Each structure stands twice: as structure tokens, then as C-alpha cells.
Amino acid sequence: MGERQECAICNRADATATYIGQLQTFDFECSRCGNYLIAEPAYLQLLNSEPKPSRFRAVLSEWVDNQNSNGEKPTITSDKAS
Numbered sequence: 863m864g865e866r867q868e869c870a871i872c873n874r875a876d877a878t879a880t881y882i883g884q885l886q887t888f889d890f891e892c893s894r895c896g897n898y899l900i901a902e903p904a905y906l907q908l909l910n911s912e913p914k915p916s917r918f919r920a921v922l923s924e925w926v927d928n929q930n931s932n933g934e935k936p937t938i939t940s941d942k943a944s
């Protein structure tokens with residue numbers, strides 16, 4: 863099970879995250895954005911460089927939600943986050 867952690871995208875406090883050490887990736891579940899994977903460098907980039915909230919975060923959240931609707935679990939990498 864994931865641990866409670868602020869969503870990397872929308873910063874909701876009630877998201878959960880599981881760190882997959884093998885992939886250096888976080889597996890997030892957020893009640894607003896949905897389920898997504900985010901690579902550690904992209905996670906740190908969002909954490910340190912992206913304003914909260916921002917247009918970019920809104921777009922990313924919507925993108926994840928769309929992917930989930932298609933039955934996909936998207937992965938956010940640092941090229942996506944830049």
C-alpha cells in the first residue's frame with residue numbers, strides 16, 4: 863500500500879504514493895488526478911521548480927485523467943515535465 867503523500871501534480875494532501883525503487887519511480891493515486899507513475903527526476907522537478915498551482919499542473923492533471931479514462935496508467939518523465 864502507498865503512503866500518504868501530497869500529489870506531485872495538484873498537491874492535494876490526501877494522495878498516496880508508493881516508491882518503486884527498482885524503477886526510481888513513484889506510483890501515485892490521487893482523488894483528483896487519478897493514477898499515474900512519475901519518474902523521480904520529474905517528481906523533483908515538479909516539487910522544486912513548478913509553481914503551485916500552475917497552468918502546467920492543471921494540464922498534467924487533465925492528461926492523467928484522460929489516460930485513466932482510456933484504461934491507461936500514464937508515466938510522467940522529466941522530458942514531459944520540462
Ligand SMILES: [Zn+2]
Binds near residue numbers: 869871874894896
Ligand atoms: Zn493530484
